[in-house]
Amino acid sequence: MSTEKKSNKKKKRTIMRSVILLLLVAAIGYTIYNSVTADEVEVLKVGDAAPDFTLTDLDGETHKLSDYEGQGVFLNFWGTWCEPCIKEMPAMANQYEEYGDQGVQVLAVNIAQSNFEVETFARQYGLNFPIVIDRDKSVMTAYNIRPLPTTMLVNPQGEIQRIVTGEMTEQDIAGFMEEIKPE
Template sequence: MNDKNSNKKNKKRNRAIMRSAILLVLIAAIGYTIYNSVTAEDVSLLKVGDEAPDFVLVDLEGEQHRLSDYQGEGVFLNFWGTWCKPCAKEMPAMDRQYEVYKEQGVHVLAVNIAQSDFEVQSFADQYGLSFPVVIDKSKSVMSAYNINPLPTTVLVNPEGKVEKIITGEMTEQDIESYMASIKPE
């Protein structure tokens, strides 16, 4: 009889300990969430109509690309990664449309997010990309543009303003109409 009472007491004690532990974890999680929202810095999100943040990145050939150098022309700014399947699917269509629009003042800058030169060069070679491919090694451009998820494309009009922000994979028809929308008059 003593063993039964002892087992019941142990089970009750173990349940009480477990409930207390769960309660403490929940309180800690709520406290952390409140602390984060109170102390979070104001992150200004990039919006349509904003001035596109200027940057300088180097392409796979060693050439520097400064966004402000494209003033007066449209820039199709595509953020991507080699591991991103939708990115890989849209690259050939972007390249075909770039061939159509590059003489009309629309430029493509494909901004890879912090991968190695070897990975990015292999990808560019595999797809035969003709537009400049740059690598954001420090993720500073990604942060300035608040990029999440990949792929994300930012259309910059000839005045240097954000015309449109597209997240996710684009069809070739989408790409064509987006490039046409940022073509200088």
């Protein structure tokens, strides 16, 4: 190989290494910038006012949390792929039958799945309460939801009365609905 070809190969290798190094430095810089300037999401706690939101259900009707003032709201965040969610949904439907007429509303907030997936799931399990879809995960973010399922019990005054993470039994659900039932 001639020295000119070796020199060209060396130049190309140096340029390629420089480009890769520049990309790595840019990626690290971007990551640092994002973490420093990221909005702090306030963690909700018992006693806080429940953030208001408006979402659309599977029938195209809008549900605004503040419209339920004066009633207890069993606000459940879930996904069709979530095993504990699947197990507790029929129990929620049973307890909604019991407590719906007593001023306790169930609002199931699905996290960004398609209408088809959610409708199929709701039909399969015979769900009888409003199911809304948080398409852009803005409500999930406002409520700082991790993990699924998470249920926020909102009392008739619009305050978070209890935060429940993980699977609930039917007995748990009945007790929680009793807690937020208007007097």
